[in-house]
Amino acid sequence: MAARQVAGGLDDVDQRIVDELRENGRMSMRSLAEKLHISRANAYARVQRLETTGVIRGYRADIDPVLAGLGTSAYVTVNLEQSQWRTVREELRTLRGIDHIGLVGGEFDLVLLVRARDNADLRHLILDQIQGMPGILNTHTLLVFEEPIPAGPGPAADRDAGSAP
Numbered sequence: 001m002a003a004r005q006v007a008g009g010l011d012d013v014d015q016r017i018v019d020e021l022r023e024n025g026r027m028s029m030r031s032l033a034e035k036l037h038i039s040r041a042n043a044y045a046r047v048q049r050l051e052t053t054g055v056i057r058g059y060r061a062d063i064d065p066v067l068a069g070l071g072t073s074a075y076v077t078v079n080l081e082q083s084q085w086r087t088v089r090e091e092l093r094t095l096r097g098i099d100h101i102g103l104v105g106g107e108f109d110l111v112l113l114v115r116a117r118d119n120a121d122l123r124h125l126i127l128d129q130i131q132g133m134p135g136i137l138n139t140h141t142l143l144v145f146e147e148p149i150p151a152g153p154g155p156a157a158d159r160d161a162g163s164a165p
Contacts, residue, residue: 070115078110084135
């Protein structure tokens with residue numbers, strides 16, 4: 001996997017497009033153009049460029065893990081053999097239940113967000129599958145008790161409107 005590099009940045013219209021699509025990835029091009037006061041052709045061209053350059057990686061449903069049957073979550077820190085990190089990363093990507101993989105610096109090498117049906121499923125994922133991988137030295141599991149739904153960044157116009165006196 002090649003390292004990503006920041007291009008020239010996004011102008012204000014591109015950033016507003018990203019903000020709007022982050023809030024509603026199913027928004028029509030017509031609605032997007034109207035909301036941003038630009039032409040549909042301009043909106044379409046900008047979205048296509050954002051997709052082509054990789055700024056927009058795709059469109060996904062935001063799933064509630066508990067309602068989808070994944071009621072147990074944990075952060076798992078991992079120490080691994082440094083020479084094996086690429087192999088371990090690729091093998092972790094194949095496991096069902098791993099929601100996020102972060103290569104980090106510090107006391108451990110990886111931080112994983114894992115989701116499971118229940119504690120038995122979580123135990124199987126961590127103790128049997130993850131710890132059984134070649135290159136994994138040890139893991140530490142932090143059980144998540146509650147995940148408040150984040151407010152997240154709203155569109156710039158909403159943020160600016162909320163801060164007015």
